[in-house]
Amino acid sequence: MANFSKSNVPQFSVDVYQNEYLPEGGREVNAIVTVTSTGGGTSGRTALSGASSSPSHVPGGTPGAAVVIMVDCSGSMDYPSTKMRNARDATAAAIDTLRDGVAFAVVAGTHVATEVYPGNGRLAVADPATRALAKEALRRLSAGGGTAIGTWLRLADRLLGSAEAGPSGREGIRHGILLTDGRNEHESPEDLRAALDACAGRFTCDARGVGTDWEVKEVTGIASALLGTADIVADPSGLAADFTRMMEDAMGKEVADVALRLWTPVGAEITFVKQVAPSVEDLTGRRTEAGPRAGDYPTGSWGDESRDYHVSVRVPQAAVGQEMLAARVSLILPDPSGGAPQALSQGLVRAVWTDDMAASTSINPQVAHYTGQAELAQVIQQGLDARKSGNFDGATAKLGRAVQLAAASGNADTAKLLSKVVDVVDAATGTVRLKAKVAEADEMTLETRSTKTVRVKK
Structure with a gap:
């Protein structure tokens, strides 16, 4: 696995934007939490914003990275025949974008999942020789068979699970790229859902639909469950450019498994948590309990980027003049050895009760x-x-x-x-x-x- 200097390690900051004033008896507190990671990866695709709170370095150097590319090879990929060629070219472009030292594999997906390269249930380590061998192996890709995406994801999970941790002992970046051109017709929706549930939290995955014969809710559902991006590539000739961008973004990630931890005092409860930029993703149902009155919400992997989250808290009623801490927002990195997680940065959501009508009715x-x-x-x-x-x-x-x-x-x-x-x-x-x-x-x-x-x- 590649080893990176600490200068590549990102700093995180948390900024809270809210109107903290409530009318007498008011109970709903809303805040936008901006999380910014700087000085780490190379993606930098999202504009940074917000005045910085005290940032915190992620400890122990950059983890290793592993990527599995899943290419639809079902029979429909032959109609038109240029589609399969475009998929091979796109996968080759993605392989060329891999950094030296990144572990990778290519999977052909039909009604079963087949390792195309390197095979034998393992990952290759990217260098000029393995990239050349992988691109040679792509020539063997041909279209035929059905579509059972859950089997592709489960194989990717097994392969990514074999990747080593990074030099710090922390979990490395584990990422999938999935391309499909059709509907998931050769397994039940329940089978796909079970595969997504099994893979959630184990790797992130970007999903792409090529052409117009696939099901939008299937592709966006895969990306949503695995905290990745979804998009359409209506013209297969655009695949190579899209795969290159996806891989560049994946190579820009430096920290995996970051969670948003929300602590609330007695009597307060979280109503919802949504990522609202760069896209809307409801995280409310993904909470895992993290000790008394605290819960963790997964945010996936981070490079140089900034994201916004909408946090809504229901607080107890209080009289004019009272104030309270409605929630404490922390960014948490788990300890792979099972010890206490590290807090990377934090912000506070407050509630202040007032009889000033203008203050309490103003929306941030x-x-x-x-x-x-x-x-x-x-x-x-x-x-x-x-x-x-x-x-x-x-x-x-x-x-x-x-x-x-x-x-x-x-x-x-x-x-x-x-x-x-x-x-x-x-x-x-x-x-x-x-x-x-x-x-x-x-x-x-x-x-x-x-x-x-x-x-x-x-």
Whole structure:
């Protein structure tokens, strides 16, 4: 495994944005928690924001990294025949992007999972020789058979589980890249869900659908369960560029298994926790208990990047003039030997009761912005579902609201995608007409990217 100097190790900071003032008897406290990691990886794709709290170095040097690329080789990959060639080229491009010293493997996925390289249930270590051998092995990839994605994920999990820990003894980055062009027709939804449950927390996975014959909710569900990204590559000729970007981001990750730990005092409870930037991901149901009145929410692997989380806390009623700590937010790195985890950084969420109506009714701009972004993702999904089921009035209302929210928040990318599904009459009021004809790729792109958000303008 590659060894890296401590200069590559990121620092974490936590910043809390909220209106801490509540009216007498008020119980709901909302805060946006910005977590920023700097000075580590090379991804740097997300703009950094927020004034820094006291940052903390991650201990003990950078862990090793391991990546498994899962390529759909089902029969449909031969239609058109260029699709399989594009998939081979994309996998070769991803292999070229691996850093020396990273452990890797390639898996061919059909109704069974087959190791393409290096084989024998092990990982190769990237260097010029192994990269050349892996690309030679890709020539043996051919299309034929069905699709059972759960078997691909379980094989990736076994392979990644064989990777060594990093030089510090900490768990290394364990990452999957999964490409599919069709629906998961050769295993039950329950089998795929069981595979995802078994793999969750063991590795992260980016999922891509190529063409337009795959199921958006399957691909986004895989990425969501495994804390990765999902996207559509409608034209297979775009695969190589997309795979290169994915691998560059994976190579930029430096710290695995970071958790957001929320502690609440007696009488207070967490209502929900959502990642709201760079995309919406509800983490509420993923809580694991972490001692008295504390719970951990997984955030996956980090490089140079910044993410925002919306934390909502229900506190006991109190009289005017009282104040309390509503929640303590810590960033936690587990100890692989089972000892006490290390707190990387922390922030505080407060509640202060006041009779100043202006103070208690003011909505923090970050909270308002991300509440709108979460609603935007929801109404796009509801609108597209209504459209598919033939409820055109419902679809028009929901997608109109989406256009209104996208315009108000400056989410130009989503607004552009919406304009391919509806004719916008007035963006400010959300007045739209459904287009009579919509290209399948445009509708699938909107659905796949509906959870992508823009950050609040500082």
